[in-house]
Amino acid sequence: MTLLSVSDLTTTYTSGRSAVHAVDGVSLEIARGETIGLVGESGCGKSTLGKTILRLVEPSGGRILFDGEDLTALPERALRSRRKRLQMVFQDPFASLNPRQTIGEILSAPLAVHGVKSRAERQRRVDDILARVGLPPDSARRYPHEFSGGQRQRIGIARALILGPDLIVCDEPVSALDLSVQAQILNLLAELKQGLNLSLLFISHDLSVVRYLSDRVLVMYLGRIVESGSHTQIWHRPLHPYTKALIDAVPDPTRRRYAAPLPGDLPDPRSVGGGCRFAPRCPIATEICRTQDPALRAAAAGHHVACHHAEPALVS
Secondary structure, three states, rough: EEEEEEEEEEEEEEEEEEEEEEEEEHHHHHHHOOEEEEEEEOOOOHHHHHHHOOOOOOOOEEEEEEOOOHHHHHHHHHHHHHHHEEEEEEOOOOOOOOOOOHHHHHHHHHHHHHOOOOOHHHHHHHHHHHOOOOOOOOHOOOOOHHHHHHHHHHHHHHHHHHOOOOOOEEEOOOOOOHHHHHHHHHHHHHHHHHHOOOEEEEOOHHHHHHHHHEEEEEEOOOEEEEEEHHHHHHHHOOOOOHHHHHHOEEEEEOOOOOOOOOOOOOOOHHOOOOOOHHHHHHHOOHHHHHHOOOEEEEOOEEEEOOOEEEEEEOOO
């Protein structure tokens, strides 16, 4: 059953005469209990897409249907009551926590905002959620600076969970952590997803992390989705040259030879041409790529790609 349906979502930032389409016509669906991985280089629009879905950033166009209700049509007052069902885990586990508040105050604040008046009930829920994310009860009396990076991210997850949401947007939640701590947080998210039937939009630039946690994967480049499919399809049968480059960039000690890195950086989003946005960096680009923007099309069951030269042998 579909929980979230996004159609032609656009987020545009304007400055003077220039405009940046950070999110440009993105469509996606997330089912109940499903984890969608969203990958791409820094600056491709991943975080903006996540924040726009939650209306932390206002969309410039498109629709966001959550459990059948159009969030883009809701006024701020009505949207506020829906926010307890849509939460976010931020990238920086320290900057996202108020250093002047104890953990108990941080976690109980959403409960107070959403109508839990009893102090005893708020305390009970805080104790329960701390236990669920693997932190001792006395954590509630301490301040964020007294915890390690991994512990602070557990607090961020606890804050997202305490209102009992249906969907959590995880914006690079492990990128600032050591590898061993990353594994702990990923295992925690996997356990919580299964135990609470959560839906997750997991944003990362690391395909190996997304492969571990996600049911389906979306690959984003310069504001658009260029490939989507199951984690098996994306990992073992990538069709888009950009997806292949991302996979080749994942460290693998068994690989004898590494592919050459992509030339250049992301183009200036203010000067995107009419052709394929990846064409200036693509090793197989031809004239059609420079003049015609490829649409996202079905290449196999559940597998879509926006490329004029998707390998014919893999296209059904």
